[in-house]
Amino acid sequence: KAGVTQTPRYLIKTRGQQVTLSCSPISGHRSVSWYQQTPGQGLQFLFEYFSETQRNKGNFPGRFSGRQFSNSRSEMNVSTLELGDSALYLCASALGETQYFGPGTRLLVL
Amino acid sequence: GDSVTQMEGPVTLSEEAFLTINCTYTATGYPSLFWYVQYPGEGLQLLLKATKADDKGSNKGFEATYRKETTSFHLEKGSVQVSDSAVYFCALSGDTDKLIFGTGTRLQVFP
Numbered sequence: 001k002a003g004v005t006q007t008p009r010y011l012i013k014t015r016g017q018q019v020t021l022s023c024s025p026i027s028g029h030r031s032v033s034w035y036q037q038t039p040g041q042g043l044q045f046l047f048e049y050f051s052e053t054q055r056n057k058g059n060f061p062g063r064f065s066g067r068q069f070s071n072s073r074s075e076m077n078v079s080t081l082e083l084g085d086s087a088l089y090l091c092a093s094a095l096g097e098t099q100y101f102g103p104g105t106r107l108l109v110l
Numbered sequence: 111g112d113s114v115t116q117m118e119g120p121v122t123l124s125e126e127a128f129l130t131i132n133c134t135y136t137a138t139g140y141p142s143l144f145w146y147v148q149y150p151g152e153g154l155q156l157l158l159k160a161t162k163a164d165d166k167g168s169n170k171g172f173e174a175t176y177r178k179e180t181t182s183f184h185l186e187k188g189s190v191q192v193s194d195s196a197v198y199f200c201a202l203s204g205d206t207d208k209l210i211f212g213t214g215t216r217l218q219v220f221p
Contacts, residue, residue, distance in 0.1 A: 004153075033208065043199065043211040056206050090153055097142055097161075097203050101154040 001027060004093050004102035012108045018079040021105045025072050025093030031055075032074040033099060034066060037088040046089075049074055081109045112137040112204050116212035119197075123190055123219050131185040131215045133174075133200035141202040143167075143176055143183040144209070148197045157185075157198070190219045 005024045013019050025032050033056075034046040045058040049068035066076040072093075078085055086109045092099035117132040135141065142161045146154040158167030163178035174185045183200060200212040 006153075031207070035209070042213050043209075045208045045210070048208060056208050058208070092154075092209075094207070097207055098144075098156065098159060099203075099209055100156060101146070103153040 004091055004100055006089075006091050006102040006105050008105060009103065010106050010108075012110060013081050014110050015081055015083060017081050018077065019081060019107060020075055020077045021089055021091075021107075023074045023076075023091030023093075023102060025074070025091075026095075026100060029093035029095050029100075030072055031094040031099075032068055032072065033092045033094070034074070034076050035090045035092065036060075037090060037104070038086075043090075046076065078107075083109050085109050112141065112202060112210050114200050114202055114210055114212035116198075116200050116215050119214070119216040121215060121217045123217070125192055125219055125221050126189045127219075129185070129187040129190045129194075129217065131198055131200075131217070133183045133185065133212060135181050135183065135200075135202050137181075137202055137204050139205055141204045143174070144201045144203065145172070145174055145183070145185050146199045146201060146211075148199065148214070150196075154199065190217070192219050192221055195219045 031050045033048040048056040052068045063079045068074045088104045090104045092101045113136045144159045145157040147157045158169040160167040160176035166175045197214045201209045
């Protein structure tokens with residue numbers, strides 16, 4: 001079974017721009033979660049989607065948003081990028097409570 | 111709120127040494143506990159998990175036992191290899207299923 005895939009793997013943007021990251025979960029998994037990883041803050045939960053509905057949300061500003069499609073694929077969007085948004089963004093899919101992570105998208109904001 | 115505390119790294123060991131990485135947690139209810147490993151430039155890989163008190167998770171020679179009385183989930187391996195060099199994250203999943211991670215512990219194994 002294929003694992004979680006994320007695209008793109010690397011991205012460079014400038015302040016003020018917006019970005020969309022994509023995640024394809026493991027086949028059959030209906031839950032998709034997003035995490036931000038930075039050296040200073042570590043791994044922080046952004047949000048979780050299940051059957052196209054946001055089920056949980058972390059403590060991030062409204063510039064961070066997401067959605068899930070009927071095939072369980074998910075996207076997250078960050079608008080008005082700030083330097084501090086530079087991070088590794090990890091997507092995880094789950095069938096029960098165990099989450100399986102993709103390789104991440106490394107975003108650099110200049 | 112729920113939280114996870116891991117020992118500070120880096121942990122530096124010689125090949126074939128015994129490894130312990132300490133992890134304690136604070137949670138309401140009965141969380142599930144996980145260890146994930148991250149190799150350079152990669153995402154997180156699930157190493158092992160335990161879902162209730164006294165459960166022992168094991169994988170690839172690594173073990174951890176869910177100790178409710180001490181709220182701990184320490185990771186151990188009897189004989190580490192150079193290929194085990196990575197960052198190890200302890201995490202819990204409570205009522206909301208979101209993962210709460212510790213800060214990570216870097217392990218460096220030298221031949």
